[in-house]
Amino acid sequence: MNAPADFEFDEGTLRFTGELTLARIGDLSQRLAALSDAPQTVDLGKIERIDTVGAWLIHRIVRDHDAKVVGVDEDVAHLLEQLGQADKPLKIRPDATPPFIRVLREIGDGTIAAASSLYGLLGFFGATLIGLWGLITHPRRFRFNAIARQFEVVGVKALGIVGLMSFLIGIVIAQQGAVQLRQFGAEVFAINLIGRITLRELGVLMTAIMVAGRSGSAFAAQLGSMKLAEEIDAMRTIGVSPMEALILPRVISTIILMPLLGFYASVIAIIGGGIFCWIDLSIPPITFIQRLQEVVPLTDLWVGLLKGPVFGLIVAISGCYQGMQVEGNAEEVGLRTTASVVQAIFLVIVLDAVFAVFFSSIGWI
Amino acid sequence: MVQLNIAEGETIIHVAGLKNSFGDQLVHDNLDLDVKRGEILGVVGGSGTGKSVLMRSIIGLQLPDQGEIEVFGEPMIGREEYEAKQVRKRWGVLFQGGALFSTLTVAENVQVPIREYYPQIDAVLLDEIAAYKVAMTGLAPDAGPKYPSELSGGMRKRAGLARALALDPQLLFLDEPTAGLDPIGAAAFDELILSLRRTLGLTVFLITHDLDTLYAVCDRVAVLADHTVIAVGTIPELLALDHPWIQEYFNGPRGRVAAGAAKLKTGEAGK
Ligand SMILES: Nc1ncnc2c1ncn2[C@@H]1O[C@H](COP(=O)(O)OP(=O)(O)OP(=O)(O)O)[C@@H](O)[C@H]1O
Numbered sequence: 001m002n003a004p005a006d007f008e009f010d011e012g013t014l015r016f017t018g019e020l021t022l023a024r025i026g027d028l029s030q031r032l033a034a035l036s037d038a039p040q041t042v043d044l045g046k047i048e049r050i051d052t053v054g055a056w057l058i059h060r061i062v063r064d065h066d067a068k069v070v071g072v073d074e075d076v077a078h079l080l081e082q083l084g085q086a087d088k089p090l091k092i093r094p095d096a097t098p099p100f101i102r103v104l105r106e107i108g109d110g111t112i113a114a115a116s117s118l119y120g121l122l123g124f125f126g127a128t129l130i131g132l133w134g135l136i137t138h139p140r141r142f143r144f145n146a147i148a149r150q151f152e153v154v155g156v157k158a159l160g161i162v163g164l165m166s167f168l169i170g171i172v173i174a175q176q177g178a179v180q181l182r183q184f185g186a187e188v189f190a191i192n193l194i195g196r197i198t199l200r201e202l203g204v205l206m207t208a209i210m211v212a213g214r215s216g217s218a219f220a221a222q223l224g225s226m227k228l229a230e231e232i233d234a235m236r237t238i239g240v241s242p243m244e245a246l247i248l249p250r251v252i253s254t255i256i257l258m259p260l261l262g263f264y265a266s267v268i269a270i271i272g273g274g275i276f277c278w279i280d281l282s283i284p285p286i287t288f289i290q291r292l293q294e295v296v297p298l299t300d301l302w303v304g305l306l307k308g309p310v311f312g313l314i315v316a317i318s319g320c321y322q323g324m325q326v327e328g329n330a331e332e333v334g335l336r337t338t339a340s341v342v343q344a345i346f347l348v349i350v351l352d353a354v355f356a357v358f359f360s361s362i363g364w365i
Numbered sequence: 366m367v368q369l370n371i372a373e374g375e376t377i378i379h380v381a382g383l384k385n386s387f388g389d390q391l392v393h394d395n396l397d398l399d400v401k402r403g404e405i406l407g408v409v410g411g412s413g414t415g416k417s418v419l420m421r422s423i424i425g426l427q428l429p430d431q432g433e434i435e436v437f438g439e440p441m442i443g444r445e446e447y448e449a450k451q452v453r454k455r456w457g458v459l460f461q462g463g464a465l466f467s468t469l470t471v472a473e474n475v476q477v478p479i480r481e482y483y484p485q486i487d488a489v490l491l492d493e494i495a496a497y498k499v500a501m502t503g504l505a506p507d508a509g510p511k512y513p514s515e516l517s518g519g520m521r522k523r524a525g526l527a528r529a530l531a532l533d534p535q536l537l538f539l540d541e542p543t544a545g546l547d548p549i550g551a552a553a554f555d556e557l558i559l560s561l562r563r564t565l566g567l568t569v570f571l572i573t574h575d576l577d578t579l580y581a582v583c584d585r586v587a588v589l590a591d592h593t594v595i596a597v598g599t600i601p602e603l604l605a606l607d608h609p610w611i612q613e614y615f616n617g618p619r620g621r622v623a624a625g626a627a628k629l630k631t632g633e634a635g636k
């Protein structure tokens with residue numbers, strides 16, 4: 001019992017023995033391919049068991065050499081006949097293209113995809129504005145609960161990590177600033193550095209990056225999985241607009257929360273820097289605050305607060321847009337989630353540069 | 366010469382005193398079930414009575430609260446991963462939703478179990494095996510290089526079946542295989558199961574709501590209700606019982622039509 005599949009070949013007759021099954025087939029297929037002569041008869045009288053894989057090998061010999069099968073009972077004959085019917089050429093995977101052409105094609109596809117993704121994002125932005133207008137004209141369709149829920153997920157639950165990040169950034173700025181300024185004996189200017197850079201730039205920028213990683217990606221993954229499960233199609237057929245039920249609550253809450261989170265981040269960063277100044281530079285908190293008031297113009301606060309909603313909008317719509325683009329399979333959800341974060345961070349940084357130029361040209365230096 | 370190994374009455378699946386619950390919700394309580402070698406056991410029951418959960422418990426995806434489960438005479442609860450794997454390669458499973466790997470083509474899906482358990486099989490043979498398995502389940506050859514998202518619901522079912530059959534298993538678990546198939550496809554599926562049982566000596570655990578399939582292929586039918594298997598037997602035996610749900614199931618309007626069709630078919634075969 002349970003002998004591996006084997007065969008002898010003499011005078012045009014292939015005589016098989018053992019178990020012709022997937023588990024015991026070993027390298028039988030290669031050995032059969034290496035036969036010197038074409039067999040005329042296949043004798044299965046001595047085999048112990050056969051499954052579809054064994055039967056396939058027999059069928060192959062019969063087909064290729066027009067051989068005759070002997071020593072089979074009705075069941076094996078039936079199995080062979082079944083395999084004969086199932087013998088249809090089949091492609092395993094879509095056709096592959098030559099590497100050179102594939103590289104060219106991928107570069108082309110990548111360029112088109114990048115351009116069309118920005119174009120699509122613009123279209124999606126338009127659709128969001130129209131949806132928003134719809135809400136303004138029909139305020140009763142406003143989904144207060146969904147927005148409150150997003151407030152919690154996007155805002156309240158982010159307080160811890162955004163706070164920790166900002167606190168550490170504040171300390172690092174103060175420390176690095178102090179080290180450099182000490183060379184001129186101007187350590188006290190570290191306070192200018194902390195106050196201005198956090199309120200103007202880093203508070204909201206780092207927050208936007210954090211929110212893109214935390215919430216933008218979550219939007220893309222949630223909407224993407226919902227699309228895969230046909231949940232969004234189901235919503236549409238029931239008459240619920242995915243724009244109103246899913247996208248606008250996320251967009252609105254992120255727009256409102258981003259300046260708040262950015263302001264919070266700036267304050268925590270200033271606290272971190274202040275603590276560093278107190279401990280390392282022996283500047284007492286009172287002095288620190290007084291000096292902050294003197295050196296940080298109010299416009300810095302406005303710059304930070306004005307950028308917040310714009311960054312929030314970008315993060316939310318690129319998350320939602322990429323999520324809604326998911327089609328096909330689970331891998332796509334991952335790709336789109338990555339794309340949403342990359343796109344959001346890229347656009348946020350580009351716009352931050354634009355804002356820097358804009359604000360300095362209107363004199364808010 | 367085929368060894369069907371039909372030792373009469375040998376038990377392939379043995380479930381005793383099974384209890385399953387999700388939180389407060391009790392799904393199974395003190396459930397017993399035996400499946401014999403070479404038989405096709407139909408499992409029926411209303412939606413939500415725990416047919417899929419029973420299957421998941423037997424194949425080890427759901428750890429029961431209580432009870433014992435043996436497959437091929439081997440206890441399945443708390444097994445070492447390696448030992449469990451040896452048992453697992455002797456069965457094939459078709460999930461209710463198909464559960465195809467979405468990043469692989471249909472043909473590659475079929476190859477996954479073979480690659481996993483028999484890496485020595487050469488690439489040419491592997492492709493040929495995938496090709497005939499796909500053809501056997503009635504899919505057109507152009508379905509081979511397609512991804513699951515490009516298939517219709519019924520095609521996904523067939524592809525799932527092709528993957529379940531990949532290892533020529535001795536035991537097949539099927540969760541609603543004919544749901545979503547057209548009647549011609551469903552009848553072809555019945556034929557396929559019967560002929561595989563005949564040639565390979567398959568044992569089949571078949572969950573179904575399809576009365577035609579029940580009449581056409583099942584040797585015995587197990588009825589799930591009230592958290593347990595209330596009866597197991599051939600359809601005439603079940604009909605002789607006086608349980609209201611069973612009566613309604615088989616003697617309801619649909620049940621009678623299916624029974625009539627089954628009778629007609631056997632009558633024709635008799636002529
Ligand atoms: N993961 C889970 N968590 C909680 N409850 C579950 C879970 N899976 C199943 N259930 C519950 O167990 C019960 C049985 O579910 P099961 O999927 O086995 O039903 P079924 O008999 O297969 O029904 P159908 O015929 O509709 O497929 C249901 O009431 C379901 O709500």
Ligand SMILES: [Mg+2]
Pocket residue numbers: 416417418461540
């Ligand atoms: Mg089910």
